[in-house]
Amino acid sequence: MNNSEALLEAILAGAGIGRLPSFAAAEYIRQGKLIRLFPEYSMPVKTMYAVYPERHYMPAKVRAFLEFASEKLGKDTPHWDAGLFRC
Numbered sequence: 001m002n003n004s005e006a007l008l009e010a011i012l013a014g015a016g017i018g019r020l021p022s023f024a025a026a027e028y029i030r031q032g033k034l035i036r037l038f039p040e041y042s043m044p045v046k047t048m049y050a051v052y053p054e055r056h057y058m059p060a061k062v063r064a065f066l067e068f069a070s071e072k073l074g075k076d077t078p079h080w081d082a083g084l085f086r087c
Contacts, residue, residue, distance in 0.1 A: 001018075004024045005024070007020060008020055008024050008025065008028070012033060012034070017037060019043075020034075021043070048069075048073060
């Protein structure tokens with residue numbers, strides 16, 4: 001499947017195993033409804049860039065979005081993974 005929600009539903013229904021993003025599986029792992037089979041494996045990392053024409057006259061809403069995105073997405077460990085995957 002190419003839809004993580006559909007894959008999650010199938011796995012929870014007992015259809016087998018699958019590779020899910022941690023944000024989709026985290027709560028079910030915490031609840032004990034799912035388990036990690038390969039804790040030493042991690043998904044490939046992607047980098048995100050914000051491209052804008054100039055910083056000097058940046059609109060406040062753009063600056064606010066960049067600060068928000070940087071705070072929520074700019075860390076090494078996503079907030080949904082905090083304390084979840086201890087090896």
